[in-house]
Amino acid sequence: MLTKRIIPCLDVRAGKVTKGIKFKGNVDIGDPVDFARLYYEEGADELVFYDITASNERRDIMLEVVRRVAEAIYIPFSVGGGLRTLEDMRKVLLAGAEKVSVDSGAVRNPAVIAEGAKAFGSQCVVLSMQVQRVPKSEKIPSGFEIFIDGARTATGLDAIEWARRGEGLGAGELCVNSIDQDGARAGYDLPLTRLMAEAVGIPVIASGGGGSAQHIYDVCTEGKADAAIVASIIHRRETTIPELKRELNALGLPMRMNW
Amino acid sequence: MIAIVDYRAGNLTSVLRAVKHLGHDAEITDDPQKIRAAERVIFPGVGAAGESMANLRRLGLDKVLAEEVYRAGKPLLGICIGVQVIFERSEENGATCLGLIPGEVKRFPPSVGKVPQIGWNAVRYAAPHPLFEGVPDGAEFYFVNSYYPAPASPELVFACTKYGISFASVVGCGNLVATQFHLEKSGKVGLKMLDNFCRWDGSAPLTASGRFPC
Numbered sequence: 001m002l003t004k005r006i007i008p009c010l011d012v013r014a015g016k017v018t019k020g021i022k023f024k025g026n027v028d029i030g031d032p033v034d035f036a037r038l039y040y041e042e043g044a045d046e047l048v049f050y051d052i053t054a055s056n057e058r059r060d061i062m063l064e065v066v067r068r069v070a071e072a073i074y075i076p077f078s079v080g081g082g083l084r085t086l087e088d089m090r091k092v093l094l095a096g097a098e099k100v101s102v103d104s105g106a107v108r109n110p111a112v113i114a115e116g117a118k119a120f121g122s123q124c125v126v127l128s129m130q131v132q133r134v135p136k137s138e139k140i141p142s143g144f145e146i147f148i149d150g151a152r153t154a155t156g157l158d159a160i161e162w163a164r165r166g167e168g169l170g171a172g173e174l175c176v177n178s179i180d181q182d183g184a185r186a187g188y189d190l191p192l193t194r195l196m197a198e199a200v201g202i203p204v205i206a207s208g209g210g211g212s213a214q215h216i217y218d219v220c221t222e223g224k225a226d227a228a229i230v231a232s233i234i235h236r237r238e239t240t241i242p243e244l245k246r247e248l249n250a251l252g253l254p255m256r257m258n259w
Numbered sequence: 260m261i262a263i264v265d266y267r268a269g270n271l272t273s274v275l276r277a278v279k280h281l282g283h284d285a286e287i288t289d290d291p292q293k294i295r296a297a298e299r300v301i302f303p304g305v306g307a308a309g310e311s312m313a314n315l316r317r318l319g320l321d322k323v324l325a326e327e328v329y330r331a332g333k334p335l336l337g338i339c340i341g342v343q344v345i346f347e348r349s350e351e352n353g354a355t356c357l358g359l360i361p362g363e364v365k366r367f368p369p370s371v372g373k374v375p376q377i378g379w380n381a382v383r384y385a386a387p388h389p390l391f392e393g394v395p396d397g398a399e400f401y402f403v404n405s406y407y408p409a410p411a412s413p414e415l416v417f418a419c420t421k422y423g424i425s426f427a428s429v430v431g432c433g434n435l436v437a438t439q440f441h442l443e444k445s446g447k448v449g450l451k452m453l454d455n456f457c458r459w460d461g462s463a464p465l466t467a468s469g470r471f472p473c
Contacts, residue, residue, distance in 0.1 A: 076441075259448075
């Protein structure tokens with residue numbers, strides 16, 4: 001039986017891991033390779049790196065991080081943040097990432113999803129989306145809207161329609177980040193995740209709000225997610241991946257327990 | 260030297276990195292001379308069976324692999340697409356494959372759930388194999404696949420995995436062994452299995468006991 005995946009997410013700014021709340025007030029907390037190695041040793045099923053550097057030289061710093069991570073860990077990891085073109089994707093994959101994650105760049109130019117899927121295979125292309133609850137309207141019938149650029153800009157796109165379109169273009173997985181829940185550690189957005197999981201036939205990764213094993217259990221059962229992103233609770237060592245996995249295993253969620 | 264066959268099938272550097280990390284000498288190559296001269300050969304890759312076969316034929320590597328590696332008794336490891344192209348044919352684009360071992364590659368039926376399967380799944384041994392030494396039965400490995408191997412005989416199945424259906428996740432015959440999962444991305448158990456291959460002399464293991472499906 002396929003296990004549910006626990007995926008630590010590391011935001012990287014100018015080569016350092018950083019953590020913020022609601023996309024504001026970031027603090028650097030360490031070296032990405034040290035984090036990657038620690039989480040690999042502790043049984044993370046996969047890792048995600050988001051480059052949130054806001055400058056022109058960011059690509060080269062991030063590619064160096066990707067190369068160093070690829071030499072340190074032997075599990076899949078994906079890289080996202082600011083990827084806009086096929087060439088951006090190619091560089092990250094050649095540096096050693098297993099997957100690329102496209103977000104705002106794909107909203108601006110959806111063709112990049114199809115180009116990436118054709119060039120590298122759908123399994124390489126994760127469509128990541130930042131979603132906020134809004135009043136239901138003709139334009140946003142689900143009541144969930146896509147935002148871009150670090151959750152600052154509304155797009156007028158309905159999240160469920162965008163997810164279906166992304167799947168049709170060839171995305172291999174969806175990473176659904178709830179802006180409302182992000183950093184609050186009050187649990188994932190269960191209705192959003194479940195709507196997504198029922199709308200598409202590709203795996204759904206839930207993100208935003210994970211604060212405990214119970215939250216992960218809820219989003220993988222009631223929310224129908226295939227994987228859950230964790231961040232601040234493990235970065236701050238309030239709990240660890242082995243602890244989370246033991247609890248989830250005891251709750252009956254299929255987990256990878258040999259690592 | 261271990262030759263990692265470059266047939267333009269996705270990212271091969273992760274396999275190279277893992278093999279080198281284990282302390283073995285390896286090289287990514289599409290040069291028939293180097294592949295002939297190698298002590299053992301790894302045949303990795305992600306992608307589509309049809310395109311992979313077309314590339315192998317174009318590069319003249321189909322005959323090299325069949326005649327000078329497999330039939331010459333050299334240890335040969337296929338990974339992911341590398342397990343699929345060793346069969347006679349694949350349902351993916353109706354491709355005719357290398358035919359090193361009898362059987363075909365089938366698409367997961369919609370009843371299994373999400374396709375492709377992406378993530379960690381348990382690998383249960385159907386029969387002993389030198390690759391499994393020091394790796395616990397039932398450990399999870401990383402899979403990404405829409406198609407699965409369907410060998411003609413249970414004697415070719417060394418391990419299997421359940422994803423809606425039970426399918427062969429390790430197949431083998433003599434000096435040839437192949438895994439549907441990604442050894443190079445499966446953490447320590449994957450590295451251990453990869454290391455076992457890098458030390459294996461290719462001597463034929465006992466045929467599988469026919470416990471498939473398991």
